[in-house]
Amino acid sequence: MxxxxxxxxxxxxxxxxxxxxxxxxxxxxxxxxxxxxxxxxxxxxxxxxxxxxxxxxxxxxxxxxxxxxxxxxxxxxxxxxxxxxxxxxxxxxxxxxxxxxxxMETDLNRVLRSKQELTDEHIAYFTYQILRAFKFIHSAKVIHRDLKPSNILLTESCDLKLCDFGLSRNLSIQKQEDLTEYVVTRFYRAPEIMLSSHSYSNSVDTWSIGCTLGEIINNGKVLFPGENYIEQVNLIIDKRGTPDEETMKSISNENAKKYIESLGTKDKLPMDELVPFNNSDAQDLIDKLLDLNPSTRITVDEALKHPYLANLHDPDDEPVFEGDIDFSFEGNADLTLEDVKKLILSEISSYNSAYYDLL
Missing domain, CATH: 3.30.200.20 (Phosphorylase Kinase; domain 1)
Incomplete structure (x- = not known):
């Protein structure tokens, strides 16, 4: 070495x-x-x-x-x-x-905190690139699970790249696993995670996209800035309204259901109040991304076809992942720490063959 x-x-x-x-x-x-x-x-x-x-x-x-x-x-x-x-x-x-x-030069969080004025064209372009990345990620059966402005990197020419896959998971292997461990910075966490649904899908990413888009439009103001998970749930229901009957059926935790019922009936906040903006298409997209019901929440593919992105959407330039990623280690309960260490060294040996000597 x-x-x-x-x-x-x-x-x-x-x-x-x-x-x-x-x-x-x-x-x-x-x-x-x-x-x-x-x-x-x-x-x-x-x-x-x-x-x-x-x-x-x-x-x-x-x-x-x-x-x-x-x-x-x-x-x-x-x-x-x-x-x-x-x-x-x-x-x-x-x-x-x-x-x-x-x-990359900066990240979206820094841009928002700088109070730099973003045009509707900037916002649409950021949104399109985020969705384009997630179309690829989700097609690989991966969920990111930690989208937030600081994990969205930018260049001066507004080109965008997602980063930080430390909390990501492979969905196909882990469908039966309880995925309600720590995931997603609280402000961007989908309600189904906090309401103790023991399984969830890539719709948790689309919720985070909706939170992020809303924050961009609100000049850096977080949509649901809860101090703890109870306050987070309260803020979401205050602004998005009481879940309908179908959404309530999807919540498996009886205590969570009782808590929601204890809050009384809340009306959904009009989009002009949630995200004041002069583009109704952008507001409609956020509304669909922030659907309380994960099964009816807009998908990334559907969002790319939304009228807000009509000038950017190009199905011939929105690739999907081809092939398979080997996540077999996820389902192997017999793996020891030494086994995982060897797998890590094997992976990084593709960058430097000298690491094979350490296996």
Whole structure:
């Protein structure tokens, strides 16, 4: 293995091959820290994400899942994985893992917080690119589960890429699994998750798209800013109205049903009040994305055909995923932490054959 150089940036130590030179910290969170860097061999900018230390098999599977998904989902509107760097550590379960990706100028959250004025054309173009990415993601039987403005990266020319697949899941393998563990930042969390539905579909992503589109139109104002999950449910019902009979039937948790009934009958807020905007087509799309019933909520394919995106929609340029992604590790209860470690090293060996020596 080649020697690595150490850099300390805002308290984070990055050990990288000589070809990568970090510039500055551009983000940090629960699952790691990200720096901008230069690939000196190719004279171009990249982003390098140092993943948080792996403590157990849950962490290890999350890392394996993210690498597998990013390796396979190659699409113009999805952040591309260019390289993976691994640094072994004798005293740790698994060494340090760095994901090297394309470098983007900013993210949607920063744009919204900057109060930069966005035109209707900007908003429609962002919406179209998000939906275009999700058409590809959902066709691969993957749900993202954590869409929010900070996970939507942008260039100065308004090109957009989705990132952060650490919470993503393969839907086909896990249909019988209880997926109600932590998922999606609360403000963007679909009501069926909080109302204890023990299974859910890619409709949780379309709800998050609706929340995000509404936030863009509202100049960065979050639609449902609940301080906790009870307040989140209350805000959703206050603004979207009491669920109808069919929606109530889809809620399997009796306590959740009783709680909704205790709130009394709430009328749905008119769209002009929820998202004041001079484009009724945009409001209609948000209304359909924020349908309380996941089974009737608009799909990504349907949303791409919505009148709001008529000037952008091109079915010949909205690809779907072809092939299969191997998520067989998800259904294997016998896998040990050492097994998952070997699977991770096997995946990243496609970027550097020297990692095979560690298997």
């Amino acid at each position: 080649e020697d690595h150089q150490k850099y300390e940036i805002f308290g984070y130590v990055f050990e990288l091959p000589p070809k990568y030179e970090p510039i500055k910290m551009i983000g940090k969170g629960t699952y790691g820290a990200v720096v901008s860097a230069t690939n000196k061999e190719e004279d171009k900018g990249v982003a390098i994400k140092k993943l948080s230390k792996i403590e157990d098999i849950i962490d290890a599977k999350r890392v394996l899942r993210e690498i597998i998904i990013m390796k396979n989902l190659k699409h113009e509107n999805i952040l591309g994985l260019l390289d993976v760097v691994y640094v072994s550590k004798e005293d740790e379960i698994l060494g340090d893992i760095y994901l090297v990706t394309e470098l």
